[in-house]
Amino acid sequence: MRYADFISFTYTSLRAQRLRSVLTALGIAVGIAAVILLTSIGEGLHRFVIAEFTQFGTNIITVSPGRVQTHGASLGAVNTVRPLSIDDALALRRAPYVQLSDPLVQGNAEVVHGGKSRRVTLYGVGADFARAVQMRVASGEFLPPDDPRGARAFVVLGSKVARELFGADNPLGSRIRAGGERYRVIGVMQSKGQVLGFDLDDTVFIPVGRALEMFNRESLQEIHVVYEPTAPLSEVEAGIKRILGARHGAEDFTVTPQQKMLEVFGTVLDAITFAVAAIGGISLVVGGVGILTILTIAVAERTSEIGLLRAIGATRRGILSLFLGEAALLAVLGGTAGLALGWGGALALHFVLPALPVHTPWLYALLAELLALAVGLAAGVMPARRAALLDPLEAMRSE
Amino acid sequence: MRLSDLLEFAWRVLRCSLPRTLLILLAMGIGVAAVVLVTALGEGARLYVANQFGSLGSNLVIVLPGRSETAGAMPGVLIGKTPRDLTLEDALALKRSHAIRRFAPLIIGAGEVRAGARSRETPVLGSTAELAEIRHMDMAQGRFLPEGDPRHSQPVCVLGTKVASELFGTRAALGEWVRIGDRRFRVIGIMAKQGESLGSNTDELVIVPLAAAQALFNTESLFRVLVEAKSRERIADAKADVEEIIRARHEGERDVTVITQDAVLATFDRILNALTLTVASIAAISLAVAGILIMNVMLIAVTQRRREIGLLKALGATGRQIRLAFFTEAMLLASGGAVAGLAAGELGRSIIAQLYPAIPFQAPWWALAAAPATALFTAVLFTVAPARRAAMLDPVQALSRR
Numbered sequence: 001m002r003y004a005d006f007i008s009f010t011y012t013s014l015r016a017q018r019l020r021s022v023l024t025a026l027g028i029a030v031g032i033a034a035v036i037l038l039t040s041i042g043e044g045l046h047r048f049v050i051a052e053f054t055q056f057g058t059n060i061i062t063v064s065p066g067r068v069q070t071h072g073a074s075l076g077a078v079n080t081v082r083p084l085s086i087d088d089a090l091a092l093r094r095a096p097y098v099q100l101s102d103p104l105v106q107g108n109a110e111v112v113h114g115g116k117s118r119r120v121t122l123y124g125v126g127a128d129f130a131r132a133v134q135m136r137v138a139s140g141e142f143l144p145p146d147d148p149r150g151a152r153a154f155v156v157l158g159s160k161v162a163r164e165l166f167g168a169d170n171p172l173g174s175r176i177r178a179g180g181e182r183y184r185v186i187g188v189m190q191s192k193g194q195v196l197g198f199d200l201d202d203t204v205f206i207p208v209g210r211a212l213e214m215f216n217r218e219s220l221q222e223i224h225v226v227y228e229p230t231a232p233l234s235e236v237e238a239g240i241k242r243i244l245g246a247r248h249g250a251e252d253f254t255v256t257p258q259q260k261m262l263e264v265f266g267t268v269l270d271a272i273t274f275a276v277a278a279i280g281g282i283s284l285v286v287g288g289v290g291i292l293t294i295l296t297i298a299v300a301e302r303t304s305e306i307g308l309l310r311a312i313g314a315t316r317r318g319i320l321s322l323f324l325g326e327a328a329l330l331a332v333l334g335g336t337a338g339l340a341l342g343w344g345g346a347l348a349l350h351f352v353l354p355a356l357p358v359h360t361p362w363l364y365a366l367l368a369e370l371l372a373l374a375v376g377l378a379a380g381v382m383p384a385r386r387a388a389l390l391d392p393l394e395a396m397r398s399e
Numbered sequence: 400m401r402l403s404d405l406l407e408f409a410w411r412v413l414r415c416s417l418p419r420t421l422l423i424l425l426a427m428g429i430g431v432a433a434v435v436l437v438t439a440l441g442e443g444a445r446l447y448v449a450n451q452f453g454s455l456g457s458n459l460v461i462v463l464p465g466r467s468e469t470a471g472a473m474p475g476v477l478i479g480k481t482p483r484d485l486t487l488e489d490a491l492a493l494k495r496s497h498a499i500r501r502f503a504p505l506i507i508g509a510g511e512v513r514a515g516a517r518s519r520e521t522p523v524l525g526s527t528a529e530l531a532e533i534r535h536m537d538m539a540q541g542r543f544l545p546e547g548d549p550r551h552s553q554p555v556c557v558l559g560t561k562v563a564s565e566l567f568g569t570r571a572a573l574g575e576w577v578r579i580g581d582r583r584f585r586v587i588g589i590m591a592k593q594g595e596s597l598g599s600n601t602d603e604l605v606i607v608p609l610a611a612a613q614a615l616f617n618t619e620s621l622f623r624v625l626v627e628a629k630s631r632e633r634i635a636d637a638k639a640d641v642e643e644i645i646r647a648r649h650e651g652e653r654d655v656t657v658i659t660q661d662a663v664l665a666t667f668d669r670i671l672n673a674l675t676l677t678v679a680s681i682a683a684i685s686l687a688v689a690g691i692l693i694m695n696v697m698l699i700a701v702t703q704r705r706r707e708i709g710l711l712k713a714l715g716a717t718g719r720q721i722r723l724a725f726f727t728e729a730m731l732l733a734s735g736g737a738v739a740g741l742a743a744g745e746l747g748r749s750i751i752a753q754l755y756p757a758i759p760f761q762a763p764w765w766a767l768a769a770a771p772a773t774a775l776f777t778a779v780l781f782t783v784a785p786a787r788r789a790a791m792l793d794p795v796q797a798l799s800r801r
Contacts, residue, residue, distance in 0.1 A: 023695040027688045034684045066509030066520065079508025079616035081523075081580035108465030108481050110652065119466050119654070179482035214482050217618060252511065252520070279678060282433045283685035286426045290692040293422040297699055 010325045017298075024294045025334035028375070031284030032338025032368050033345060038280045039364040040346035042273025044357035049265055053258065056133040059231075060258045063092070063223040063240060082252035083219030086148050086208060089126065091247060092223060095239035097231035100128040102224045103148065103208045107215050109179035111204055113165045120161050121203045122178060124211020130189075132224045135200075140172045140187030143207055151207030155183035159191040160201035178204060179214045233257055277364070281371070287334065288375035291327055295383035299323065306387050307395025316388040323384030324377060331376020335369045409728040412700075420732065423693060427736020427778075428743055430686035431770045435744030437682045438766035440751070441675025445668065446759045452664045456533045458500075459660035460637050462490075462624040462645070466656050484620035485655055487549060487609065489648055493626060496640035498633040502626040503530040504549070506612040512605055513578040514566040521562055523579060523605050525612020533627050536601070541573050541588030544608055552610035556584035560592045561602040579605065580615050634659055679766060683773055689736070690777030693729055697785035701725075701792075708789050709797025718790035725786035726779060733778035737771035744770075 014021045065080040089103035105124040110117055123129070127145040130137065142156055155178060162171050171185045183206060192200040212218065227236045237255055245251050299306070306319060343360055350358040413420045464485035490504040503526050510523035530536070531543040543557055556577065563572045563586075572586050584607060593601045613619060628637035641657050649655075701708070708721060744762065752760045 020695055020699060023691055023698070027691045027695075030684060030688050030691070034681065038681065079506060079612075079618060079622070081508065081510045081615055108654075110482075110654065216484070216620075276678070276681065279433070279437060279681050280684065282429060282682060283688045286429050286685040286688040286692070289422055289426040289429070290688065290695065293419060293426070293692060293696060294699075296418055296422065297696070301703075 006322065006325065009322060010329055013298075013302075013326060014329060020294060021330060021333075024290055025330050025337060027287035027290035028284065028331050028334025028372050029287075029338035029341055031281065031287045032335045032372055033342035034280035034283055035277050035368045035371075036339060036342025036360065036365055037345045037349075038276045039273055039368075040342065040358050040360040041349075041356070042269065042276060043361040043364070044350075044359040046266065046269040046273070047359055048357040049269065050262060053262055053265070056258070057226065058258055058262070059227050059229045060132065061225040061227065061236065061240065062256045062258070063225060063244065064221065064254050064256070065219055066252065066254065080219055082248065082250075084223060084253060085218070085220065086212075088244060088247060089220065089223045090148070091243055092225055092240060095225070095236070095243050097227045097236045097239065099226045099228060100132060101226070102126040102128045102132045103220045104129070104224060105208055105211050105215065105217070105221045107211065109204075109214070111161065111165065111176055111178045113171075113174065113176040116165050118161060118164050120158070121199075122211065122214075123203055123205045124208040124214075125205050126208055128226075129205065129224070132226050135192060136190045137187045138190040139170075140185070142187055143205060144186075146207065148207060149209050151209055153181065153183045153210065154186045154207065156187040156189060156205040157185060158189050158201040158203040158205075160199065161204055162188045178206060181210070181214060233259065284371065284375055288331075288379040291330055291376055291379040292382065294330075295323060295327055295380055296386075298326075299383045299387045302387075303390065303395045306390050307392045307397075310390070310392035311396060319390075320384045320388040323387050324380045327376045327380025327384070328373055329376075331372045331379075332369070334376075335372030338372070339365055339369060405723060405727050406731075408724055409731050412728055413731060419696060423689070423696060423732050424736045424739055426689040426692050427686070427733055427774055428739035430683070430689045431737050431740025431774050432743040432747065433682040433685055433740075434679050434770040434773070435741060435762045435766060436747045436751075438675055438679045438770075439744070439748045439760045439762040441671065441678060442763045442766075443758045443760035445671040445675065446761065447757070448667050448671065449664060450759070452660060452667070454535065455660065456535060456625070456627060457660075458628040458631055458634055458637075459533070460626040460628060460634060460641060461658050461660065462626060462641055463622075463656050463658075464620065464654070466654055481620075481654055483649055483652070483654055484618075485624065485645070486619050486621065487613075489645055490621060490624045491549070492644050492648055493624070493641060495644060496637060498628055498636035498640055500627045500629045501529045501533060502624055503527050503533050504609055504621045505530075505623045505625065506609060506616060506618065506620075507622045508612070508616045510579045510605070510615065512562065512566065514572075514575060517566050519562065519565055521559075521603055521605050523607060523612065523615065525607050525609045525615070527609055530606070530625070533625050536593070537591035539589045539591040541586070543588055544606065545587075549609045552608035552614075554582065554584050554611065555587045555608065556611075557588040557590060557606040558586055559590050559600075559602040559604040561600075562605055563589045577605075579607065582611065582615060584611070634661065675763075679769075683770075686770075686773050686777050689774070690781040693732060693778050694781035694785060697725060697729065697782055698788070701785050701789045704789075705792060705797045708792050709794045712792065712794035713798060721790045721792075722786040725782055725789055729778040729782040730775060733775045734771070737774045740774070741767070741771065 063084065065082055065084045086103050089101050092098060092101040103126050107122050107124075108119060109122040110119050125143065126148050127143050130142040137156070138159065140156070143151070143154055146152055155176060157165070157171060165171070165176065166174070171188060173185065175182055175184055177183070189201070189205075208220070225240060237257065240255055241251060244253055309319065346358045346360055349356060462485065465481045487504055490502060493499055493502050506525035508523055509520060512519050512521050512523070526544070527549045528544045528546045536543065539560065544555065545553060556579070558566070558572060566572065566577065567575065572589060575586050576583050577586060590601055590604070607615070626637060626641060628634045638657050638659055642653065642655070645655050646653050711721065748760050748762060
């Protein structure tokens with residue numbers, strides 16, 4: 001049979017039973033649409049998480065005390081027999097490729113101003129903190145580069161704290177009490193919003209040395225190290241380990257590059273996306289069973305037609321490929337419709353819920369389309385074989 | 400038509416086209432099995448978490464320093480410091496409450512434990528003798544920390560099994576000395592193997608008396624206080640008492656967070672239930688696809704059986720009866736598929752349960768009811784159009800055309 005004949009024959013037989021073909025393709029379409037929609041949400045979530053992290057920059061390494069990791073965070077951040085000191089943070093500036101390093105200790109304290117008080121997250125940081133995590137000051141300035149061991153009592157407010165304590169007044173220059181000590185406000189941060197459950201606007205920033213005194217502890221929680229973006233990560237890590245190892249006499253700290261964390265998150269999210277897509281793919285299988293059923297019925301109905309075709313010289317191969325072609329065409333049509341449906345659904349979802357990040361991964365879309373084709377072909381094999389094996393004489397007599 | 404006639408009629412129709420019937424059963428079965436299996440996984444995870452929480456102790460109230468006014472962050476992950484510590488004296492003051500049976504203050508940190516030439520970084524937990532009863536800890540050898548005034552400590556420690564085996568190998572650890580940081584402790588007990596529980600592994604833990612941990616980490620500040628209420632009904636009283644006692648001690652300032660185990664468990668429960676429901680509805684999409692298939696096949700059947708339907712109508716069957724016949728057929732298909740699916744789902748569940756015996760996989764009752772119900776509902780819904788078409792057939796035309 002010629003190629004053009006083959007196509008027109010398949011097309012005509014699908015058109016002759018239009019409702020039936022549409023319903024069969026619809027089964028596949030629903031499956032593909034589910035897969036596309038779910039992977040779109042998964043991929044959107046993935047990108048969202050990555051964006052949340054990378055807004056602090058990607059070339060950050062976190063150094064925390066202690067070696068054993070539980071809960072994904074080092075226990076050394078709570079208590080440790082091997083403290084990380086401010087001097088350690090200063091020493092890390094000498095490591096190769098390192099642009100800046102910033103000590104950090106975090107806690108919870110009450111800030112009071114003029115009769116209003118609020119419990120907030122308090123960060124003890126160095127002067128480079130804002131630069132390290134790419135946060136901007138809305139008014140005033142960030143903490144000045146004092147000697148971190150004896151810094152002046154300045155405080156920078158998060159935007160929410162400034163609003164709650166001062167309302168519409170300008171907080172710059174006024175004094176507040178934080179954790180029982182007096183501080184002068186020298187800056188207000190730009191609003192950053194919630195990042196992974198933490199409200200970064202409900203915070204105040206004070207010099208790290210003062211925070212350590214306030215909390216009466218000797219160890220930093222972590223040190224942020226920012227390196228040159230083009231530098232090789234392994235060498236930066238090795239440099240940090242060499243300097244701190246020499247200072248402590250042993251490797252009693254944990255070095256976590258931001259990129260490693262991103263990779264872990266990426267792997268987890270990809271696995272979840274894949275699992276959900278697979279559950280959605282069950283409907284694709286059911287759609288495949290639908291094709292199988294309909295083709296089985298079609299073969300039974302068109303027995304005499306098949307007999308005629310064989311009698312006038314169509315080969316077994318020809319008949320086989322005709323039915324396989326029909327199955328594949330149904331699947332591909334359904335798949336394309338499902339692609340459009342899923343994509344449209346994702347866009348509509350994004351329109352209705354702008355907060356929900358949605359992104360259609362085209363690789364998945366292509367895979368889904370190929371999967372639909374494969375399902376169609378697999379479903380077509382049995383009925384097509386049955387059609388091809390029909391005896392022409394018997395088939396023609398069945399009418 | 401009588402019900403038994405109706406059933407017999409539908410049964411014969413289904414028997415006559417066996418391959419078609421089996422394929423539809425397969426499609427419905429896959430859908431139902433998927434829903435059952437997926438909800439079993441979700442429910443298993445939920446029960447597992449609930450059990451884990453149960454093994455943490457019962458009637459627990461947890462006190463942690465610091466308080467945040469913006470909700471959102473889980474209170475359990477609050478690890479920051481506060482200007483006014485939660486101290487041992489605060490914890491001891493809790494004895495005043497009548498609703499509290501016992502309590503255990505905790506200090507946790509990372510420490511290096513050495514025995515001879517071997518050393519290992521482990522979490523070090525400072526606590527009191529009550530911890531063993533609150534957390535239901537079992538000892539493999541020796542005994543737990545001694546009772547006594549928590550302000551004074553003896554240089555003793557209790558090791559987790561993994562720590563003991565890594566530091567001492569096959570030698571007996573009991574009675575040996577270990578160094579933690581720059582202090583020496585005598586091993587007086589080894590905990591029974593407990594394994595992973597909610598991310599914290601007691602097998603890798605070293606427990607020392609509270610005062611020793613205070614000295615070791617040079618801190619007065621407690622990490623948590625675990626409080627056990629006298630009974631389930633008194634948890635709320637215990638929580639209120641804790642808040643009141645500590646507020647009075649902290650100059651009227653509320654700077655601690657008090658959470659109950661039930662509240663944490665309820666949060667987990669809600670999250671996991673929502674997750675199970677979502678995943679189950681994704682799996683249920685396949686039931687809709689199966690429904691489309693039923694509709695397609697029924698439409699074909701209407702065309703093929705036009706003469707038969709015409710004859711029935713000519714013999715006096717009403718449109719209502721024809722419709723009923725089609726619905727019966729669909730219901731039979733759906734319930735057959737549902738039974739097959741439930742069986743397949745149960746089979747899959749027991750296979751997975753064999754592979755992961757630790758997790759109690761169990762499809763929840765609502766899924767076992769909802770999956771077949773959804774199957775029946777979609778089947779009926781998608782049969783409406785074919786049944787209508789069949790009922791509207793004009794008997795004369797249906798019989799006259801070949």
